[in-house]
Amino acid sequence: MQWNERRRKILAAIVDAYIETGEPVGSKFLTDKLDEEVSSATVRNEMAELAAAGYLEQPHTSAGRIPTAPAFRFYIDNLMKQDSLTDEDRENIDSTLRRLSDSPDRLMEEASRILATSTGYAAVTTTPDQRSSAIRRIELMPISSHKVAMLLVTDSGVLRNRSCRLQEEIRLEELDQVAQLIRMRFLNVPLSHVCLADIQEVLDTMGKAAERYSPVLAAFYGLVQESADSEVLLTGQLNLLQHPDYAPERAKSLLTFLAQREQLADMLQQSASSEGLRILLGSESDKQELGDSSIITTQYTTGGLARGTIGLIGPMRMDYASAIPKVEYFAKAVGRILSDMLDEDKGDEQS
Amino acid sequence: MQWNERRRKILAAIVDAYIETGEPVGSKFLTDKLDEEVSSATVRNEMAELAAAGYLEQPHTSAGRIPTAPAFRFYIDNLMKQDSLTDEDRENIDSTLRRLSDSPDRLMEEASRILATSTGYAAVTTTPDQRSSAIRRIELMPISSHKVAMLLVTDSGVLRNRSCRLQEEIRLEELDQVAQLIRMRFLNVPLSHVCLADIQEVLDTMGKAAERYSPVLAAFYGLVQESADSEVLLTGQLNLLQHPDYAPERAKSLLTFLAQREQLADMLQQSASSEGLRILLGSESDKQELGDSSIITTQYTTGGLARGTIGLIGPMRMDYASAIPKVEYFAKAVGRILSDMLDEDKGDEQS
DNA sequence: GATTAGCACTCAAACCTTCCGAGTGCTAAC
DNA sequence: GTTAGCACTCGGAAGGTTTGAGTGCTAATC
Numbered sequence A, B: 001m002q003w004n005e006r007r008r009k010i011l012a013a014i015v016d017a018y019i020e021t022g023e024p025v026g027s028k029f030l031t032d033k034l035d036e037e038v039s040s041a042t043v044r045n046e047m048a049e050l051a052a053a054g055y056l057e058q059p060h061t062s063a064g065r066i067p068t069a070p071a072f073r074f075y076i077d078n079l080m081k082q083d084s085l086t087d088e089d090r091e092n093i094d095s096t097l098r099r100l101s102d103s104p105d106r107l108m109e110e111a112s113r114i115l116a117t118s119t120g121y122a123a124v125t126t127t128p129d130q131r132s133s134a135i136r137r138i139e140l141m142p143i144s145s146h147k148v149a150m151l152l153v154t155d156s157g158v159l160r161n162r163s164c165r166l167q168e169e170i171r172l173e174e175l176d177q178v179a180q181l182i183r184m185r186f187l188n189v190p191l192s193h194v195c196l197a198d199i200q201e202v203l204d205t206m207g208k209a210a211e212r213y214s215p216v217l218a219a220f221y222g223l224v225q226e227s228a229d230s231e232v233l234l235t236g237q238l239n240l241l242q243h244p245d246y247a248p249e250r251a252k253s254l255l256t257f258l259a260q261r262e263q264l265a266d267m268l269q270q271s272a273s274s275e276g277l278r279i280l281l282g283s284e285s286d287k288q289e290l291g292d293s294s295i296i297t298t299q300y301t302t303g304g305l306a307r308g309t310i311g312l313i314g315p316m317r318m319d320y321a322s323a324i325p326k327v328e329y330f331a332k333a334v335g336r337i338l339s340d341m342l343d344e345d346k347g348d349e350q351s
Numbered sequence C: 001g002a003t004t005a006g007c008a009c010t011c012a013a014a015c016c017t018t019c020c021g022a023g024t025g026c027t028a029a030c
Numbered sequence D: 001g002t003t004a005g006c007a008c009t010c011g012g013a014a015g016g017t018t019t020g021a022g023t024g025c026t027a028a029t030c
Helices: A005-021 A027-033 A040-052 A069-079 A087-100 A104-119 A172-186 A196-205 A207-228 A248-259 A261-273 A320-348 B005-021 B027-033 B040-052 B069-079 B087-100 B104-119 B172-186 B196-205 B207-228 B248-259 B261-273 B320-348
Strands: A122-126 A135-142 A147-154 A159-165 A232-235 A278-281 A293-302 A305-315 B122-126 B135-142 B147-154 B159-165 B232-235 B278-281 B293-302 B305-315
Touching: A005 A027, A005 A040, A005 A069, A027 A040, A069 A278, A087 A104, A087 A320, A104 A122, A104 A232, A104 A305, A104 A320, A122 A261, A135 A172, A135 A207, A135 B135, A135 B147, A147 A207, A147 B135, A147 B147, A159 A207, A159 B159, A172 A196, A172 A207, A196 A207, A232 A261, A248 A261, A248 B248, A261 A278, A261 A293, A261 A305, A293 A320, A305 A320, B005 B027, B005 B040, B005 B069, B027 B040, B069 B278, B087 B104, B087 B320, B104 B122, B104 B232, B104 B305, B104 B320, B122 B261, B135 B172, B135 B207, B147 B207, B159 B207, B172 B196, B172 B207, B196 B207, B232 B261, B248 B261, B261 B278, B261 B293, B261 B305, B293 B320, B305 B320
Parallel strands: none
Antiparallel strands: A122 A232, A122 A305, A135 A147, A147 A159, A278 A293, A293 A305, B122 B232, B122 B305, B135 B147, B147 B159, B278 B293, B293 B305
16 A cells, blocks of 8 residues: 555544544544545545555444554654643643652652643653662661661662661671671672672671671662662553543453553563653553553653653553653653752762 | 341341342342241331331332441441451461561551452551651761761661751761751650751751751651651552442542542541541541442551551442451551560660 | 231333434446 | 445434333231
């Protein structure tokens, strides 16, 4: 099948209309909609071609046509005209995010929430990937005779704490020594480079105290892992219930699927591999549950390094024209704010 | 209307059947179900009485009867025979919870999750109320030239951290001094007793450094508030979608309602005021959205003090006989485990 | 007085049938 | 290549009928 101008216009009009109404689109409606003056019969002929090429399908003989996944793909890649955000929109997003951005985690949470409510779909974000940030500070403190609190600070300004309990009573000098050993080995080491073998190594150098203080090292390892993992955050799932596309059963299966964070993390992982905006049409993926859904994702970066994902999940007929620019702008804004946070820290760095 | 034995049995049978099937219950079905040999006509007469007294209602003339909220209330208070948990059940719950209980927050999260999946309803919990725990330790550490990390430890073993940023460069001696001042004023003070006036007081004693270090005190105050507030946790909302009682619309409005944590917190607050198990039938409350739902809550306590809430949310016709003992046992188990944690800490207390 | 058999009555839900019209595919003419 | 025209299809709405579960009432029975 050849793509001439008219054919493109017709497909664009069909997809636009279907996105708006969710109803099959008929030839009569299209003749009205198109600027070119053609009869419905001509349109029908074109539609027959498009259908033959797999871009349209009929729910039943006497109904209009519904765009298929390939049609959406073609629409997104070639036909769609993206809305552009007004300066006011940008302003709003910027100031709101900046107001709420006291920590990276908090920032992502808010960004996710706002993106979800402003689009009416569900938003996914991951917190910035911390695997390449280095350990800036490690503190051990006794908080009772057997209990130790640990505080970990990374050079991206993330703080995490954890406590652990020793079998025997803590001796202060020993604890200091342990802290010193851990620092010697791990200070300025990227989180992703901390592995169990290293931990074992440190334990080995500790001699007879090793056994007593192994819970501390276990806690340290746990804390590092926890800090390194980027968390997947999902907000606005309930927005999806608003969309008529999600009949009770579909909604249930989609929500259940989304509730399994590992699955979601997997998918985002895939998306993270490629640069820039990515749109996954559910029916193109192998996940049954994503059937009629679609996922827009993009990366946000802090100072050049790819750092995290931000995206939207909605019905396949979601309003790409307005959703895409929003996702893109949020990614930009979040990246900018995180970079600023980081720069602030960098500027403060002690020499 | 008088309550004789037969009438009670009939109402019990109706509620039982309705809980099981969700369908209106007819006289014929009941005659089969009852051990007493009576004709359907007799049962009908009884049902007419019950209906007149407001315990039953008919969806339409030619249908069976549905128990009303007062009927459920009466059933719960007088008719129901609670299931009892097997030793195996208890064993399972105990060991699973104990295995996962490294912190109070984590424990409550897991308890909530397990309660939800084991009942098929949604579970709500609050983390233990920390308002009466005292501040055991406050640490301030510089993490860059302008940034301070703060760690707060309470005597119930909760750790929280936060960082803040100063306008000017940190001077170590000053920071130590600030830490000392905060400790002097707030160490061993219950979280609920820390108020803005106290903070102001400390600032006043700081003289010219006050302005520079006010972010630290603000962070401290924020951290105390954050630690004091018990968090509301909701799990298994999606379980509710399984229940046929929640037709699309109902489900949407209920889930939306539950997503507003403040509302939920409010309701649990109410429940927390009374001792022991409490069952709120949605239609008895003023919240529209709870219409056909029902909430079972109870308190868990750690060492005598009421400390938090654990509960279940489900359709009004939920399986009280099995749900109630579960909620009660979870509350007991959680209380026990938390007490143990606390005792461990207490035993470790440094003199 | 309580219980019961019997029966007329009610009404939602299931099932048909019919009708309508949106939309198609095809053909023949332009 | 385009279009007018027309027969055809088929889902869905509208209306009618049937079915049967379940009731309420009455009169007979215990």
